[in-house]
Amino acid sequence: MVSYRTKVAEPIRLPSRVERERALEAAGYNVFNLASADVYVDLLTDSGTGAMSDAQWAALQRGDESYAGSRSFDRLERAVADVMRFPHVVPAHQGRGAENVLYGSIVEDGDVVLNNTHFDTTRAHVTNQGADPVDCPVSGAREPDADGRFKGNFSTDRAREVVSDVGADVVSTVVLTITNNSAAGQPVSVQNTREVAQFAREIDATFVIDACRFAENAYFVKRDEPGFEDASIADIAREQLGYADAIVMSGKKDGLVNVGGFVATDDESLFDRCKHRAILYEGFPTYGGMAGRDMEALAVGVREAVTESYISGRIDQVRQLGESLAEAGVPVYEPFGGHAVYLDAASLLPHISHESFPGQALVCELYLEGAVRGVELGSFAFPDTDRPELVRLAVPRRTYGAEHFDHVVEAATAVMDRRESVSGLTLASEPPIPELRHFTAELEPVRASAPSTE
Template identity: 45%
Template sequence: MKTIIEPFRIKVVEPIRFTERAERERLIAAAGYNPFRLHADDVLIDLLTDSGTAAMSARQWAGVMEGDESYAGARSFFRFESSVRRIFGYKHVIPTHQGRAAERLLCNALVRPGQIVPGNTHFDTTRANIEASGAVALDLPVAEASDLDSDFPFKGNVDLAALEETLARHGREKIPFVLMTVTNNSRGGQPVSHENLRAARQLAERFSIPLFIDCARFAENAWFVKQREPGYAEKSPFEIARELFSLADGAVMSMKKDAFGNIGGVIALEDDAWAEKVRTNLILTEGFPTYGGLAGRDLEALAIGLEEILDEDYLRYRIASTAYVGRHLTEAGVPVLKPYGGHAIYVDGRRFCAHLRDEQFPGWSLSVAMYTELGVRACEIGNVMFGHPDPDTGVWSWPDLDLVRLAIPRRVYTQSHMDYLVEGMAELYARRETIRGLRFRERPAVLPHFTATFEPV
C-alpha cells in the first residue's frame, strides 16, 4: 500500500471555532496585526508552532495520574531520568520547565562576556540567551541552506570550513562550546547529517572545545538520516538517535517538541563540574534538581513521550504528512522551501508577496493575511524576527530568508484540515497582490516578534 495513515485513532476531541472574515479583520487589528497577540479561541487551525501543542497519548494521560508530586526525590523524576538516559546516554539529567531555561542554564554555566558560540543556526531563544550572557551567537549554515530551491538533503548542516576557521581564529579561550541544532528550525526544519555532525565534533575536539546539541527535534532528524544518509537505512531511529548523542558532550532540549510534551525541557551532560554549576543555578531559578520547575505529572508525560517518539510508524507518518502539505502547496504554485521540513512547511514570504519591499515585511504581512482570509495562524521567521537597525546608522539589515512557517502540531490535525489549508493558500496566492504591507507601531528591542504591534502601510 502506498497510502500512509495516522498510526492512531482519536479518542478525545476538542471543538474549533469558525469565524467570519469581517470578525477576523477586527480581531487582528485589535491584536496590533500580530498573530501572537490573538486569542487562540479565535483561530481555526493553529500552525503558529509545533511547540507544546501535541496531542498526548492515552498512555501519557495515564502517566499524568501516576505523577508523584513529592518535592524531592519523586518517583516521577527517576522515571524521567531513566527515559532520557536510555536515549541520550549522558550521566547527568536535569529537568527544566522548557527549552529556553535549559539554554539559559547552559549559558550561565559556560559562557562569559566577549565569547563566541558558533553553530549551524541558533534558534531565536538560544541566540537571545547567548547574547544575554554578553557573547556573540554565530550562525554558520551551509551555503545550500540559503537556496530555497536546492534539493540538498542536509540543509541543516554547519559549514565545516567556516567552523574550522572560526575555531582556529578564536580558540578555546573565546569559544565555550559549539552548538548544533537538530533539526535546524530557523533554516526550515532541515536535518543535520551524522557525517557533518561527526566532522564538527572532530574539529571541536581538535581545539579542545565541547560540542552540545539543541535536540528539540532529534527524532525527526533521526528519520531523515535513516531515509537520506548512506549507511543508515537498516538502523532503527533509536540506534540513530543514540549515535547522535554519542557525538556530543551534552544536549539541551525543549521537550515540547519531540517528547510530545505540553511543557518541559531538559539539560543532559556528562561533565560533573558543569552539572554542578547548572544544578546550583537551577535551584536558584527553576526548582529542586529532581523537578526543575515541572510537576511530577509533567515528568511522567515526558518520560512516556520519549518512549513513543522514536516509533517508526509514527515517524513515517509524521514526515510524510508534513511533506503532503508541501507537495500540494508546490503543485498549487505556492513558493515553499525544499526539501520539505520535518515539523513545518516554510513559505517564501518574499516570493509570495513580491509586490512588498523588505521594510513592509512580506512574510509577516502574509501571515496576517492568512489569518484574515483563512482563520489560520502561522509564524513569520524572517524580517520581523531577525531584521534589525544598525545602532549607529539606523539602516536596517534583513535576513537572507523571509519565511512563514506552517508548523504542524504532533498528532493534532487530520488530512482534511491540511486540505483546507492548501486550498485556502492556493486561493490566496492567486490574489496575492491584494495583501497589504505593514510597518512597526511598537517594536520591543528583544525578541520583537512576540509582542510588537504593527499598522498597515
C-alpha cells in the same frame, strides 16, 4: 502510516471575515497577540501544541509530586539515559528554561557561540550572557529552491573562518541544532555531527546539541544518509546525540508533551554547575520546573518519539501538506522539513520590500483568508540578519486531519491569487530585546502615498 483513534474531541469554529479583520487589527497585526478562539487552524508552532497518547495520559496519574527524590524524576532520568545516552539530567519548565540553565553555565561575557543557525530564544540567551552568536550554515541552507538532502548541516569551513578572526580561546561553545529550525527544519547528517564534534575538540569548546527534534532528524538520517538505511531510529538517535558533551531539550517537541524540558550531560563538572543554576532559576534538581506528573508523561513521550510507526506518520503528514501546497503553485522551501512546511514569502510577494516584512504580511493574509495562524521567520523575527523571508506552518503532533490541511491549502492559494493587492507592514511598537521582538511587537499596514497635487 500510523493512524489514531480519537478519544477526546475539541470543537473549533471558523470566525467570520469581519471577526478576523477586527481581531487582527486589535492584535497589532501580530498573530502572537490573537486569542486562540479567533484561530481555526493553528500552525503557529509545534511546541507543546500536540496531543498526548493514552499511555502518556495514564502516566500522569502516577506522578510523584515530592519536592526532593521524586520517583517520577527517576523514570525521566532512565528514559533519557536509555533513549538519548546521557546519565545526568536537569529538568526545566521548557526548552528556554533549559537554555538558561545550560548557557548560563558555560557562556560568559565576550564569548563567541557558533551554531548551524541560532533560533530566536537561543540567540537571545547567548546575547543575554554578553556573548556573540554566529551562524554557520552550509551553502544553500538559505535558498528555498537549492538542492540538497542535509541543508541543516553546520559549516565547519565557516566556523574555522570565525576562529581565525577571533581566536579559538574566545569560542566557548559550539551548538548543533537538529533539525535546523531556522533553516526550514532541515536535517543534519551524522557525518556532519562527527565533523562538528571533532572541530569542537580541536578548539577545546563545549559541544552542545539542541535536541528538540532529535527523533525527526534521525528519521531523515535513516532515509537519506548512506550506511543508516538498516539502522533503527532509536539507534541513530543514540549515536548522533552521543557525540555531544551536553544536550538541551524542549520536551514540547520530540518529547511529545505540553510542557517541560531538560539539560542532559555525561560531564560530572558541567552537571554540577547546571544543577546549582537550576536551583536558582527552575527548582530543586529532581523536579526543576516540572510537576511529577509532567515528568512521567515526558518519560513516556521520549520513548514513543523513536518508534518507527510514530515518526514515519509524523513526517508523512508534514510532507503531504507540503506537496499539496506545491501542487497548488504556492512557493515552498524544499525539501520539506520534519515539523513544518515553510512558505517562500519573498517569491510569493515579490513587490513587498525586505523592509516592509513580506513574511509577516503573508502571515496576516493567511489569517485574514482562513483564520490560519503561522509564524514569520524572516526579517521581522530576525532583524539585522540575512535570513530568507520564510513563513513557517508548524504542524502540531497528532492533532489535525486531512480536512484541516485542505483548508490551509485553500487559504494559501486564495492569498496567492490576489497577491498584488497585499501591502507590506511597518513597526508601530517593539520591545527592548530585538531578538524577541516578533513575540510582542505591533505593526500596521504600509499606507499608500497620496498622489502629488503639484
